[in-house]
Amino acid sequence: MVVELLERQRLGIVGFGAFGRLVAEVLGPHFDLKVHDPAYTHATLADGSDIAMGPLQDIARCDVVVLAVPVAAMRGLCLELGPMLAEGTLLVDVGSVKMHPMAIMVELIPAHIEIVGTHPLFGPQSIGNTVAGKKIALCPVRGTRWRWVSAFLRRLGLDVIVTTAREHDQELATVQGLTHLIAKVIVEMGPLPDRMTTASFDCLVDAVNMVKDDSAAVLDAIEASNPYAADVRDTFFERAAHLRGQFDAQSTP
Amino acid sequence: MVVELLERQRLGIVGFGAFGRLVAEVLGPHFDLKVHDPAYTHATLADGSDIAMGPLQDIARCDVVVLAVPVAAMRGLCLELGPMLAEGTLLVDVGSVKMHPMAIMVELIPAHIEIVGTHPLFGPQSIGNTVAGKKIALCPVRGTRWRWVSAFLRRLGLDVIVTTAREHDQELATVQGLTHLIAKVIVEMGPLPDRMTTASFDCLVDAVNMVKDDSAAVLDAIEASNPYAADVRDTFFERAAHLRGQFDAQSTP
Known part of the structure; x- marks a missing residue:
């Protein structure tokens, strides 16, 4: 138990729309979770459990930061978040397109931050009771920790498809x-x-x-x-x- | 057993395309079956059993005659078949549209022949292992034996929707x-x-x-x-x- 607590990483999510919520529900049990969304001061999951909300600065200090915002908000968010991120942070997005947001991230996020693009090929309407067997596309962009992300998602039962943003x-x-x-x-x-x-x-x-x-x-x-x-x-x-x-x-x- | 044989009605099918075949497979076990299709001299079902083939005159003498031909062939078939049919025959079609073929049947089939329009809302690709629970539209056109058809199809487990050709x-x-x-x-x-x-x-x-x-x-x-x-x-x-x-x-x- 102590070992698990010591190993537990901090996961920050920016954006608490349908996909941010989904990420919180699926990954919440495996991380110390914190969410930032200017539209919410308080957030709960479907099971009623409370979620820690915080300013963007708090999210930037997490080990893994998941961006779950509309494509149109990506540039503004990266401009604001980029300078806050510390070396060692892993930045992940979950958008339905990959080329355009990946290009923005590569342009605006400092070179010492690793970047992985993902696209869960399911949503709140199609997830059913479990993510097991569901597909997720994964695009390695910067760094090598996409292998860790891939292995972690596979342990959750997801069908991880490693691909490029263009494909x-x-x-x-x-x-x-x-x-x-x-x-x-x-x-x-x-x-x-x-x-x-x-x-x-x-x-x-x-x-x-x-x-x-x-x-x-x-x-x-x-x-x-x-x-x-x-x-x-x-x-x-x-x-x-x-x-x-x-x-x-x-x-x- | 003897009673069943005595009660067994003769079912004639005109046309042995995908739907004629489907009718033969589903209704074959319940009737003395005979099929007419100028394209075939011999026919077997998916289970390998032989089907009696015969000229249109033989089909016309059946108790129930099912027309499973393309809409475009309906007028020619009704012109040829109409004069052959004896009083007491029940004529049924299985086409994917109802107004146009029903109008042709009413125009060309003698007034003493009962007519029922049906449209099985499933096909060889969607039937699965059973017709139970599958939908079939039924349009009473002439006579009262559509009630017998409806009750019979319901006993097979079909979901019978009684409607008009226009609806x-x-x-x-x-x-x-x-x-x-x-x-x-x-x-x-x-x-x-x-x-x-x-x-x-x-x-x-x-x-x-x-x-x-x-x-x-x-x-x-x-x-x-x-x-x-x-x-x-x-x-x-x-x-x-x-x-x-x-x-x-x-x-x-």
């Missing part, structure tokens, strides 16, 4: 870009039929329901901050327009 | 029209990522996989023969175009 964004442009685009369109079409449904339509609705409550910041990251997302949209709409013409031409008048 | 086509224009449209576009986009996938994307891919091998005739029925499908496509594309503009305007250059 990640290319693949996720389709995976997330397409799902969120389709989900958003379907949600905007209004209430969906729920009586005479097929198994395939039920799957489509499941997909929609998992992402429809994602924040505007997540949608923005996926569609606007992923440099490959516009290409995926273009291809989708080109094919769709072509098909639409075919169906309309065949339709029974 | 069916309105609801399915979204349920199937949207699913097949999206699936077709996604399939045309080429191989999908399968490494860094999210749960919602996996659901989307499940939906695509369930319908991507449907025949061109099914797709044609869903998109071209359903009078409400074009409206659903229009709404989808309007919303999508609007959203596309929003995302493109926000994109990081």
Whole structure:
């Protein structure tokens, strides 16, 4: 027990939105946890346990600092946080895109700070009861401690996919870009039929329901901050327009 | 045993495509089965059992005749089959649209023949091991034996939804029209990522996989023969175009 306490590292989280909360719930039991979010003075987890909140200076002194803020807030945060970080700190982000935020971190975070990019490929809507078997992308950016992060996440049962920011964004442009685009369109079409449904339509609705409550910041990251997302949209709409013409031409008048 | 044999009714199926086959597998054990399909001289079920094949005249003498042909073949078939049917025959179809084929049947099938429209809301890709719990739409068209059909299907464990052809086509224009449209576009986009996938994307891919091998005739029925499908496509594309503009305007250059 004493050994565990001695080994226990301090984990700081900046941002207590859906993903910051998720990180707190999953990693909280393994670290001394502290959270900074200007929108909160007090925070509790789903199980009712209190979380220590603190100013950004306190978070900067943690062994591991997780940034869980919108992509649009990344530059401002790194400018403020960078000079506060001490050598030996490991900086991790959890954003839905990797190239753009990683570039900001490399530019603004002092060279003696190690950086690892991650993207949990699940969220509050799809996590279920456990992270075991869930996928997480991991991009080594600066330093070697990504190996420790990877091993730690694997011990939690996560399926860790080590990749580059570019590979990640290319693949996720389709995976997330397409799902969120389709989900958003379907949600905007209004209430969906729920009586005479097929198994395939039920799957489509499941997909929609998992992402429809994602924040505007997540949608923005996926569609606007992923440099490959516009290409995926273009291809989708080109094919769709072509098909639409075919169906309309065949339709029974 | 003797009683069962005496009570056993003759079931004729016209068309041995994916749905004719499905009907034969599910209903075969409960009837004396005979199938007509000009494309086959011999037919076996998935379990290897032989099926009696016969000319259309033989099928016309069955107690129940199931039409499992493409919508486009319906008029020609009804013109040929109508005069062959004896009073007391129950005619059932299994098409993915109901208004158009039901209108053809009512026009061309003699008034003394009872007609029931059905649409199993599942297919070879989504049936799994059993029809229990699966949905089937049932449209009473002519006569009262739809009650017997409904009770029989319920005894098989099916969830029978009694509806009108119009209600069916309105609801399915979204349920199937949207699913097949999206699936077709996604399939045309080429191989999908399968490494860094999210749960919602996996659901989307499940939906695509369930319908991507449907025949061109099914797709044609869903998109071209359903009078409400074009409206659903229009709404989808309007919303999508609007959203596309929003995302493109926000994109990081």
